[in-house]
Amino acid sequence: MAEELTRIASQVRRDIVRMVTLAASGHPGGSMSSADLLTALYFKVMKHDPATWRRDGKGQDVFILSAGHMTPVYYSVLARAGYFPTSELASFRQFGTRLQGHPSVRKELPGVTQASGSLGQGLSAAAGIALGKKLDKDPSTVFVLCGDGESEEGQIWEAGMFAVHHRLDNLVAITDWNGQQIDGPVTSVAGEGDLEAKWKAFGWNVIVADGHDMDAILEAYSQALAYRGSGLPTMILFRTDMGHGVDFMAGTHKWHGKAPSAQQCADALAQLEETLGDF
Amino acid sequence: MKKYIDSGKKDTRSGFGAGLLEAGKRDSRVVALTADLKGSLKMDAFADAFPERFIQCGIAEANMVGVAAGLAITGKVPFAGSFAEFITGRVYDQIRQEVAYGKTNVKLASSHAGITLGEDGATHQTMEDIALMRALPGMVVINPCDYNQTKAATIAAAAYDGPVYLRFGRPSVPNFTPEDQEFEIGKAIVLSEGRDVTLIATGHMVWEALQAAETLENEGISAEVIDIATIKPLDEEAIVKSVLKTRCAVVAEEHNMAGGLGELVAGVLARRFPVPVEYVNGADAFGQSGTPAALMTAYGLDAPHVVAAAHRAQERK
Numbered sequence: 001m002a003e004e005l006t007r008i009a010s011q012v013r014r015d016i017v018r019m020v021t022l023a024a025s026g027h028p029g030g031s032m033s034s035a036d037l038l039t040a041l042y043f044k045v046m047k048h049d050p051a052t053w054r055r056d057g058k059g060q061d062v063f064i065l066s067a068g069h070m071t072p073v074y075y076s077v078l079a080r081a082g083y084f085p086t087s088e089l090a091s092f093r094q095f096g097t098r099l100q101g102h103p104s105v106r107k108e109l110p111g112v113t114q115a116s117g118s119l120g121q122g123l124s125a126a127a128g129i130a131l132g133k134k135l136d137k138d139p140s141t142v143f144v145l146c147g148d149g150e151s152e153e154g155q156i157w158e159a160g161m162f163a164v165h166h167r168l169d170n171l172v173a174i175t176d177w178n179g180q181q182i183d184g185p186v187t188s189v190a191g192e193g194d195l196e197a198k199w200k201a202f203g204w205n206v207i208v209a210d211g212h213d214m215d216a217i218l219e220a221y222s223q224a225l226a227y228r229g230s231g232l233p234t235m236i237l238f239r240t241d242m243g244h245g246v247d248f249m250a251g252t253h254k255w256h257g258k259a260p261s262a263q264q265c266a267d268a269l270a271q272l273e274e275t276l277g278d279f
Numbered sequence: 280m281k282k283y284i285d286s287g288k289k290d291t292r293s294g295f296g297a298g299l300l301e302a303g304k305r306d307s308r309v310v311a312l313t314a315d316l317k318g319s320l321k322m323d324a325f326a327d328a329f330p331e332r333f334i335q336c337g338i339a340e341a342n343m344v345g346v347a348a349g350l351a352i353t354g355k356v357p358f359a360g361s362f363a364e365f366i367t368g369r370v371y372d373q374i375r376q377e378v379a380y381g382k383t384n385v386k387l388a389s390s391h392a393g394i395t396l397g398e399d400g401a402t403h404q405t406m407e408d409i410a411l412m413r414a415l416p417g418m419v420v421i422n423p424c425d426y427n428q429t430k431a432a433t434i435a436a437a438a439y440d441g442p443v444y445l446r447f448g449r450p451s452v453p454n455f456t457p458e459d460q461e462f463e464i465g466k467a468i469v470l471s472e473g474r475d476v477t478l479i480a481t482g483h484m485v486w487e488a489l490q491a492a493e494t495l496e497n498e499g500i501s502a503e504v505i506d507i508a509t510i511k512p513l514d515e516e517a518i519v520k521s522v523l524k525t526r527c528a529v530v531a532e533e534h535n536m537a538g539g540l541g542e543l544v545a546g547v548l549a550r551r552f553p554v555p556v557e558y559v560n561g562a563d564a565f566g567q568s569g570t571p572a573a574l575m576t577a578y579g580l581d582a583p584h585v586v587a588a589a590h591r592a593q594e595r596k
Contacts (some may be wrong), residue, residue, distance in 0.1 A: 103543050105382055113352060115381040118372050124342045125377060128349015130358075135310075135331065155373070158342035165337070188580065 001044060002214035008080060009214075011276040012057050013245045014269060015076035015089055018278065021265040023093035026101070029255040031073035033178040033240035035064040037211050038073055040189035041080045041143060041174075045221040050082040054180060055105065055113055061140045064114055067147035067176065068102040075109075079279070081097065086279040111257040120153025122146065123173060127163045130233075133226040141225065144256050145174045149181030152190045157202070164203040171233040172224045173204075176211065179267040180253040195225020199235040211238030246271050280496050280504075281471040283489055285453035289426035290527050291483075292390045294356040297323025297426075297448050298433025298541035298553075299358060299388075302330050309435070309437050312347055312359045314340045319449075320360040344370045346564065348377035351384040356437055360388030362396070363446060364405035371411055378442045379415040384582060386414075388434050391449040392422075393500075393576055394561060395571035404566035411513050419464060420511040422446040422532075424485035426454040428508060431462035439464055446455065446531075450571040453486045456506075467514035469521070473503035476589045477521040477528040481507040481540050484531035491585035502589060510540055515547050520552050527592040531559035531585050542547020555595035557588035561562065 007259040012035045020026035029247050042048070046061040053060065065074050072092070079086040084098070091097040098107040102117030126144035133140060143200070147155065163171050175195065183189050199206045207229045209220035224234040242256065244253030260268060303325050310332040311325050317335065326333035334344040334350075340361055347357040355578045360366065365372070366389050389408065396400075396488050413422050420480045421436065421443060425428040429447050438444040443464075453577045468486070471492055480488035483508045492502040503521050507513070522528055528548065530541040541558040548554055575581050 006569055040499025056352060058353075106379070106380070114348065114383075121341075121345050121373060124345020124373075125349040125352070125381075127342075128346035128351075129353055130335065130349070131346065132350045132355055135355070138353075146342040152576055155339075155345070158337075158339035159345065162336060162339065162346065166334070198578045207492050 002218065003110045005043055006067030006131065006273040008043055010273045012073060012076045012080060012088045012193065013041055014272045014274055014278060016072040017246070017260060017265055017272070019072045019076070019089055019092040020259045021262070024094055024259050026072055026259060027069040027257045028072060028249065029180065029242040030067060030178065031072045031247060032243045032245050033211065034070055034073050034176045035245065036214060037174060037176070037217050037238050038077050038145065040214060040217045040221065042077045046143065047140060050110065052085065053110055053180065057113060057129060059138060059140060059142045062113055062142045062145040064122045064126040065103055065116055066144050067150050067273060071099070071102060074103065078111040080276065087109060089279040102203050105223055106161060119150040120155040123156055123159035125161050127171060128166040131166055133215050135168055141170050141172060143172050143174065145176060146187055148175055148177045148179065148192065148195060151175065151195065152192060160199070160202040160204065167231045168233045169228050169230050173235045175235065175237045176240055177237045178240040178242040180256065182222065182253065182256050194207050194255065195237055203232060205230060205232050205234040209236060209238055211240035212244055280473060280492055283455040283470065285455050287454060288343050288451040290425060290449060290451050290452045291426055291429040291447035292449060293321050294315040294426035295390065295433050296324055296428030300328060302322045302434050302437035302442055303332065306356060306437060308354060308356045310334060310350055310355045310357050312336050312343050312357055314338055314365065314454050316361055317476065318539065320388060322360065338459035340365050340370045344373040345377050347385045348381055348383040357385060358388045358522055360385045360390060361568040362403055363392035363408045364403060365388040367408040367411045368405060374512045375415060383442065383489050384440055386443045386445060389444060389446045392446045393448060393483065394566045394580065395448050395533065397449065397452045397571045397574065398568050400568040401565040406561040406566065408533045409510060409540065417442060418511065419509070420442045421464065422510050424482055424506055425452060425456050427458050427460060428456045428462065432508065433462045435462040435464055437579060448483055452483055455486065455564040465509050465512045465514060467517035468508060469503065469517065470506050470524060471504040473525065475490035475501045475525055477503045477505060477525045477526055478531065478585060479505050479507055479518060479544055479587065480531040481510060483533050486530050487582045488585050490582035494532055494582065495589055495596050498517060500589065500593065507540060510543065513543060513547065515551070518544060519551050522548060522552055527555045527596050529557045529559060529585060529588040529592055533580055538564065554585045555592045557592040559584050561589050564568045
């Protein structure tokens with residue numbers, strides 16, 4: 001299973017590089033660091049069905065992208081999972097597209113449950129959906145992906161208190177802990193400190209795992225789902241590298257929001273195996 | 280002119296509380312959220328009747344708006360309530376992304392609006408909230424005038440599918456519109472017909488406009504009084520129809536000039552039928568501590584100021 005997921009993730013990374021190159025804009029860095037954990041989520045962990053997906057999420061697991069700039073990985077995974085044709089990935093960020101720069105519900109792109117882009121808000125929306133599911137006795141799970149830079153927003157921690165207070169053990173938050181943000185390493189930009197200690201102090205179940213080791217990713221999700229019944233929400237902190245998969249993009253903030261040139265795109269694609277056919 | 284009787288002063292926030300309870304009885308999807316202001320928002324009766332549908336969010340308004348959006352996504356009809364400043368200015372971007380742009384069926388319950396919040400002073404008094412909410416594409420803005428109308432508006436907001444900003448106040452004010460009325464979103468209410476000047480008012484200023492109309496009648500001036508309970512979408516036809524007859528207007532609101540009802544009406548009339556328009560509003564100012572009555576007088580938000588504005592409008596005809 002892990003091997004198959006790794007092959008899908010390789011294609012997702014190719015999609016990311018090609019999408020931002022075609023659009024001459026977008027955010028490859030965080031998309032590359034989240035490619036493995038998001039591929040595992042949609043292709044193995046989540047109980048979902050693209051054919052019957054509805055925005056209200058009734059009876060299915062729900063995913064919210066809080067770090068809304070990570071649309072390249074999000075759209076690629078959605079398309080590869082069958083929510084819309086992969087050919088549509090070529091329209092990313094073009095005028096009239098359903099694949100807006102940041103997720104929009106106004107274009108009614110299947111799979112997108114809520115708008116995001118202004119940071120720090122998705123955890124609150126996910127908590128609201130989780131609470132709605134509790135009220136409806138809907139046993140499915142709500143997943144939400146945040147960035148570590150994004151977690152400098154105070155609202156993340158408001159939501160952190162809320163989810164514990166309201167015992168939302170059907171909520172699994174994921175942090176792409178890549179250590180980078182637009183202006184540089186997180187440690188140099190803001191005093192975010194020890195995220196693991198902070199989430200534990202807020203009362204969450206906390207799991208730390210390697211976000212580029214598919215077996216470790218699956219184990220982390222499995223553990224998170226096993227926390228159902230604990231009365232507490234779960235945070236998975238995935239240690240990742242921004243730009244992972246392409247040597248000249250990896251481990252730096254410089255590719256947070258920058259598109260490759262044609263040559264850089266070619267150099268990147270040479271490092272990423274085409275496993276499912278390019279869009 | 281038609282006379283209105285105050286059946287006994289009540290606060291409009293209690294009208295909201297009564298409407299919320301009724302909406303909750305009618306529709307099990309209705310839920311209520313607050314940021315540590317359950318009592319101030321008069322949500323106690325709802326919380327007692329439907330404890331599982333009352334969600335205490337603590338002093339964290341930004342999160343509350345996001346949670347409300349999430350609940351709306353699952354099909355609930357959430358009313359998220361706080362003081363007007365804290366459910367608009369403090370969380371403007373959250374409302375913009377999660378509610379307006381995100382197209383979620385969230386009702387923003389805005390209490391203690393305007394200067395009549397009173398003694399707490401300027402940090403808690405907003406005279407800018409209508410401007411902020413009006414600016415958001417697709418946001419319905421409702422500002423009822425008394426207890427009965429606020430109750431009816433709350434029930435109507437629950438039944439309406441889409442984002443609503445529902446604005447009401449803290450002090451006890453005359454309750455003069457019919458009990459158990461039907462509230463129609465987007466419809467202005469002509470309270471009294473007249474020939475010489477149109478008094479266009481919203482919220483607490485509607486009663487003041489009615490008092491002003493009585494004074495004007497004694498002076499031999501016939502004033503038409505229109506209650507703009509829904510600011511957006513605005514009932515342009517009602518305004519234009521009235522002004523075609525009276526040829527001048529006064530717009531009265533417990534809000535500043537910038538982005539308020541006055542500018543909105545002036546814009547409509549400039550396009551459709553330009554006539555002299557005078558304003559009764561908070562101009563371009565912050566509030567301060569004081570009793571609601573003292574502040575309304577000090578900031579020129581009372582019947583005598585409406586009368587003076589009507590005189591000015593008439594003279595410019």
